[in-house]
Amino acid sequence: MSMTIKDFRLLSEQSYEKRPVVKGYNMRTLHADLGTKKFREKPVSEQMKDTFVGGKGFGLRLLWDSTTPATRWDSPENEIVIAMGPVCGNTNYPGSGKSLVCALSPMTDVPIDSNVGGYFGPYLKFSGFDALELQGKADTETIVFIDGIEGKLAFYEVPDSLKLDYDTHLLAETLTHAFARDEKGLQFVSVVSAGRGADHSPMGVLNFSLYDKRRQGIRVKQAGRGGIGSVLRNKKIRAIVARYQGVEQDSNNAADPAAVQRIGLKLHREIIVNDDKQCKMRKQGTAHLMEVMNDYDLLPTKNHKYGQDPRGPEIASWVWEKLFSQDLPDGCWYGCTMACAHAVDHFELETGPYKGQKVCVDGPEYETAAGVGSNLYVYDTHGILELNFYCDTYGIDTISFGTMTSFLMECWELGVLNKDRTDGIDLAWGNWQGAAQILHDMADGKRFGVLAGKGVKFLAEYFTKEYGADAQVMKDIALHGKGLEQSEYVSKESLAQQGGYYLTNKGPQHDEAWLIFMDMVNNRIPTFENKAEALHYFPMFRTWLGLLGLCKLPWNDVEPADNARHKEPNKVPEHVDNYCNLYTAITGLPMNSEMMVVQSERIYNFQRSFNVRQGHGHRAEDYPPYRAMGPVFEDEYQARAERYDKQMLEKIGIDPMGKSLAEKVAITRKHRLSQYDSLIDAVFKRRGWTSDGCPTPEHLKKIGMDLPEVILVVEARIAGKA
Amino acid sequence: MIKYLKTDDAKCVGCMNCTATCSVKYFKEDNPAKSCIRVEGLGNNRFHLAACDQECRRCVAECPTKALFVGPTGIVIMNKSLCVGCLACVAVCPIEAMFYFPGDKNPFKCIACGSCVKSCPKGALSIEDKPDSEKSRFPFDVESRVAPTRALPGKSEALSGAAK
Numbered sequence: 081m082s083m084t085i086k087d088f089r090l091l092s093e094q095s096y097e098k099r100p101v102v103k104g105y106n107m108r109t110l111h112a113d114l115g116t117k118k119f120r121e122k123p124v125s126e127q128m129k130d131t132f133v134g135g136k137g138f139g140l141r142l143l144w145d146s147t148t149p150a151t152r153w154d155s156p157e158n159e160i161v162i163a164m165g166p167v168c169g170n171t172n173y174p175g176s177g178k179s180l181v182c183a184l185s186p187m188t189d190v191p192i193d194s195n196v197g198g199y200f201g202p203y204l205k206f207s208g209f210d211a212l213e214l215q216g217k218a219d220t221e222t223i224v225f226i227d228g229i230e231g232k233l234a235f236y237e238v239p240d241s242l243k244l245d246y247d248t249h250l251l252a253e254t255l256t257h258a259f260a261r262d263e264k265g266l267q268f269v270s271v272v273s274a275g276r277g278a279d280h281s282p283m284g285v286l287n288f289s290l291y292d293k294r295r296q297g298i299r300v301k302q303a304g305r306g307g308i309g310s311v312l313r314n315k316k317i318r319a320i321v322a323r324y325q326g327v328e329q330d331s332n333n334a335a336d337p338a339a340v341q342r343i344g345l346k347l348h349r350e351i352i353v354n355d356d357k358q359c360k361m362r363k364q365g366t367a368h369l370m371e372v373m374n375d376y377d378l379l380p381t382k383n384h385k386y387g388q389d390p391r392g393p394e395i396a397s398w399v400w401e402k403l404f405s406q407d408l409p410d411g412c413w414y415g416c417t418m419a420c421a422h423a424v425d426h427f428e429l430e431t432g433p434y435k436g437q438k439v440c441v442d443g444p445e446y447e448t449a450a451g452v453g454s455n456l457y458v459y460d461t462h463g464i465l466e467l468n469f470y471c472d473t474y475g476i477d478t479i480s481f482g483t484m485t486s487f488l489m490e491c492w493e494l495g496v497l498n499k500d501r502t503d504g505i506d507l508a509w510g511n512w513q514g515a516a517q518i519l520h521d522m523a524d525g526k527r528f529g530v531l532a533g534k535g536v537k538f539l540a541e542y543f544t545k546e547y548g549a550d551a552q553v554m555k556d557i558a559l560h561g562k563g564l565e566q567s568e569y570v571s572k573e574s575l576a577q578q579g580g581y582y583l584t585n586k587g588p589q590h591d592e593a594w595l596i597f598m599d600m601v602n603n604r605i606p607t608f609e610n611k612a613e614a615l616h617y618f619p620m621f622r623t624w625l626g627l628l629g630l631c632k633l634p635w636n637d638v639e640p641a642d643n644a645r646h647k648e649p650n651k652v653p654e655h656v657d658n659y660c661n662l663y664t665a666i667t668g669l670p671m672n673s674e675m676m677v678v679q680s681e682r683i684y685n686f687q688r689s690f691n692v693r694q695g696h697g698h699r700a701e702d703y704p705p706y707r708a709m710g711p712v713f714e715d716e717y718q719a720r721a722e723r724y725d726k727q728m729l730e731k732i733g734i735d736p737m738g739k740s741l742a743e744k745v746a747i748t749r750k751h752r753l754s755q756y757d758s759l760i761d762a763v764f765k766r767r768g769w770t771s772d773g774c775p776t777p778e779h780l781k782k783i784g785m786d787l788p789e790v791i792l793v794v795e796a797r798i799a800g801k802a
Numbered sequence: 803m804i805k806y807l808k809t810d811d812a813k814c815v816g817c818m819n820c821t822a823t824c825s826v827k828y829f830k831e832d833n834p835a836k837s838c839i840r841v842e843g844l845g846n847n848r849f850h851l852a853a854c855d856q857e858c859r860r861c862v863a864e865c866p867t868k869a870l871f872v873g874p875t876g877i878v879i880m881n882k883s884l885c886v887g888c889l890a891c892v893a894v895c896p897i898e899a900m901f902y903f904p905g906d907k908n909p910f911k912c913i914a915c916g917s918c919v920k921s922c923p924k925g926a927l928s929i930e931d932k933p934d935s936e937k938s939r940f941p942f943d944v945e946s947r948v949a950p951t952r953a954l955p956g957k958s959e960a961l962s963g964a965a966k
Contacts, residue, residue: 171888267867293868295948329887329907338904341889348893407944409866415888425948
């Protein structure tokens with residue numbers, strides 16, 4: 081059934097003055113109060129611009145100001161902040177369409193930030209706002225509408241009688257048509273939505289849509305981590321819709337638009353020439369990593385117990401390449417020639433409410449193919465695609481879902497779970513239909529899925545308490561940090577990557593540092609100090625991309641042909657130069673690689689201080705479960721005995737000869753835990769934090785993050801008062 | 803059929819009449835950097851003429867907004883109101899015949915209008931027709947593979963294929 085705007089009940093409407101972006105900034109943000117149904121503009125001060133830059137910086141600043149130490153994820157004052165950044169929306173440099181979404185997370189109780197593509201962020205920015213805050217709660221199902229074409233802001237109520245869908249693939253499609261002025265205007269609409277799963281689980285995602293003219297339908301990209309979709313649904317927001325027409329080469333009114341073109345075209349050409357010889361992002365997207373990870377024992381298999389399986393090639397990149405529709409401009413923002421947002425078209429579903437229907441599946445990306453594939457011992461591409469599709473449309477994070485389900489399957493193998501405890505679902509390794517049933521249960525808010533959807537931190541404690549499962553084993557194999565499920569690389573053999581995952585502000589995801597090859601394969605960072613330096617630089621550099629509204633992938637998933645000749649090829653120095661030049665070309669402000677790190681350090685420490693303010697940010701919260709560090713079980717040790725025995729002899733200095741398997745597991749464990757402790761010491765020292773992980777006032781002053789409210793928070797913690 | 807500007811490098815003497823005619827017609831100034839045909843000096847009084855062959859259509863397939871489309875006579879045309887100026891088309895053009903002028907919003911290309919043909923003193927340029935080819939069908943083939951098989955909102959029947 082087709083709908084129009086008139087089918088929704090207009091609750092309130094305001095006009096606003098449209099103004100062009102100047103050098104990448106609007107210098108104002110928009111606040112939407114779901115309770116009072118009012119919008120209000122907030123000016124961006126020069127100080128805010130200088131200190132917080134944009135994107136994630138603006139998001140965290142606004143979130144800090146709107147919440148208190150007592151705010152929880154479902155408090156009315158908790159916010160979803162969508163912020164873009166000064167470089168966001170330029171069409172010349174590939175990967176420039178990212179929005180950064182911040183909220184207090186239902187999974188971790190601290191701020192989460194998630195980086196997402198789709199057209200919404202740039203349309204919001206060109207409509208006139210550097211960020212959108214959504215605060216308060218609606219009492220009825222609500223649509224928030226930002227109309228950058230007419231210069232209007234509105235709240236709509238969704239009447240029950242309309243029977244508007246909840247699941248994204250239908251909802252966003254319907255709303256795109258309803259809010260477009262006409263058939264030609266479909267591409268000028270973008271929708272942010274979740275799905276029924278996000279109503280019943282804290283691991284909800286936000287889907288950001290883009291209209292695909294060739295497929296004549298919507299595509300979605302996810303702000304996946306940390307449950308922001310669940311916050312959206314808790315606020316009874318069915319969708320946020322933005323509409324903007326007139327994106328052009330210089331919508332940012334750059335200081336030097338010709339330089340933006342020049343820098344962008346250089347990378348376009350580099351991608352066109354090099355990609356097919358390098359990562360094949362244009363053909364395979366991040367799924368190009370599948371066999372690489374399997375070959376290096378890094379592809380999570382059976383809840384990260386192993387990193388490799390002989391069946392790995394069944395879901396290798398070349399398999400996905402054949403399934404993905406080829407030769408399409410599959411960028412998630414205009415002008416991204418890296419075009420990694422691939423899709424499988426005309427895919428016929430075998431389970432669930434849409435069984436028998438043919439759909440377009442967005443992905444899978446690497447994390448999804450690993451998370452709901454190898455990690456569940458699913459080597460059936462159909463199963464992976466089905467789980468991918470339903471996660472997206474129900475608004476569920478594929479990474480958390482994958483890691484959660486692999487934990488459940490291991491619990492099944494260990495005898496902790498059985499059909500009586502899963503409402504009849506068989507969770508044997510490889511049974512994707514069982515995994516799909518959990519998903520359908522999550523969407524329905526019934527049966528086992530409701531329990532499962534609470535995430536592994538909760539489940540590990542629950543199974544111990546209710547089913548008498550071994551508390552230590554549950555703790556060891558529940559792969560989460562701070563409540564957030566770990567993403568999909570086996571980190572056991574790389575101490576630096578354990579830090580990359582767990583010495584993070586928001587929990588173990590892969591967007592701060594990916595150091596496995598540097599550390600484990602190439603041995604470029606052998607000492608604790610080397611690792612600490614890498615765990616300083618890379619998180620800072622990658623934070624910067626999130627301040628600007630940029631994607632990480634064009635940084636190092638394509639490289640200049642001569643990159644290896646640089647002294648530090650891992651940093652891809654020429655691309656770092658591109659970013660500095662791009663920043664200057666748009667904002668007119670100077671930038672170099674050191675200033676980049678300084679800008680990021682301020683935000684990174686602000687975020688850590690934010691954790692502290694919320695009662696978290698302690699060292700004890702920065703430890704991995706042991707599965708992420710080494711072999712939990714004897715058979716797990718046995719499977720890589722040669723490696724572990726050799727390490728025992730050479731690194732620990734103990735001869736494994738004559739030791740029982742149990743002794744060897746214990747010796748390895750003790751060693752690895754102490755190594756991690758030394759790593760924390762080195763990293764906290766490098767970051768200017770106390771040994772408990774609190775930024776010191778001296779360090780905050782040194783880096784220019786000495787706002788009085790921040791200093792107060794860390795001083796209280798250090799004095800033992802918070 | 804595909805209408806296109808045929809170029810003959812062997813006849814070109816580098817007089818630049820073609821670029822002058824083209825840039826004056828489309829940009830109101832005589833500027834070889836604003837011409838939809840380019841004359842490249844190869845040395846020894848030899849020249850290469852670069853203009854869109856209208857056949858490969860990589861740019862059409864690459865354009866995210868479908869601002870580039872194939873017109874009724876087979877010519878690749880740009881709808882400027884849809885162009886977002888990303889320059890992806892410039893990067894994918896295998897014969898470097900999609901141009902842009904630094905700081906200008908939209909790229910530009912030859913549309914086989916024929917103005918330059920009359921201005922060429924050596925007969926190096928002509929407007930010709932050539933048959934469709936596998937290459938020229940490329941953007942259409944790509945699109946037909948992903949066209950919807952389901953009913954679209956507001957439409958009672960699927961556009962193509964069988965929706966269940």
